[in-house]
Amino acid sequence: MKLGRLNHVGVATPSIERSVAIYRDRLGAEVVREPFDLPAQGVRVCFVDTPNSQIELIEPLGADSPILKFLERNPEGGQHHLCFEVSDIAQARDFFESGAVRILGPTRIGAHGTPIFFLHPKDMGGVLTEIMESPKQAH
Amino acid sequence: MKLGRLNHVGVATPSIERSVAIYRDRLGAEVVREPFDLPAQGVRVCFVDTPNSQIELIEPLGADSPILKFLERNPEGGQHHLCFEVSDIAQARDFFESGAVRILGPTRIGAHGTPIFFLHPKDMGGVLTEIMESPKQAH
Secondary structure (H helix, E strand, C coil): CCCCCEEEEEEECCCHHHHHHHHHHHCCCCCECCCEEEHHHCEEEEEEECCCCEEEEEEECCCCCCCHHHHHHCCCCEEEEEEEEECCHHHHHHHHHCCCCCEEEEEEECCCCCEEEEECHHHCCCCCEEEEECCCCCC | CCCCCEEEEEEECCCHHHHHHHHHHHCCCCCECCCEEEHHHCEEEEEEECCCCEEEEEEECCCCCCCHHHHHHCCCCEEEEEEEEECCHHHHHHHHHCCCCCEEEEEEECCCCCEEEEECHHHCCCCCEEEEECCCCCC
8 A cells, every 4th residue: 555645634623613713814724615514424524725735624513423522632622633545445445454453434435525434543653544535536 | 824835744653663664564655754853842753755745753852852741641642733834934923923822932943944933732723833934945
């Protein structure tokens, strides 16, 4: 397997609105995408573009949201995961399944509409790691 | 001010050697730079390239290393900071000094040899944020 683009950094927040204000007004972000719900993952999502990558702001959606615990420990929000692209998600999954890395749950459709899965932070130097198939169109 | 490139994600680790093995053997990173000491910041540093950005692995250097506390709370390591580029560090510093964001310490030379400073995570949605002047050469 070959390490692809750092597609995005996932940043958990109690309020996308408040975080968007930080990235726009304090850091000068010029491209903030429209927020949307991702019910399958229990989060509301908003992408903020940098010239070379994206910040994925994630806010809890529903009482079972997997980021509620993270926000209990980090009430202001904070860095939640890193997402790297691969060219073929099935091949990547085979690769990790044959190795010493625990995969968290099934392959599913992620915020960019392509298949993704997560790797256990304990096997990845403490970093919750998302593996995402690159979108087919250029970006 | 205008948000520039996500230069790198800073990932704290108890062992650069162990983390390099994770990025190279588990994620397929092909470009791992030579580690070096950054005594002024109390860290040893190793950059791992992705096609569009970098992971900055940081390991404690010395008994006063600012990442020792982070590693006490996160013994496996984990995401420590995000670094965004700006074209002019003095202008960026003026901008933040006139606003509601606390700057942590003086402007100093960072791991890429250009001036940097840090912003307080409590003013940045829980994210320790490094502001770095872009290197003059293309990258």
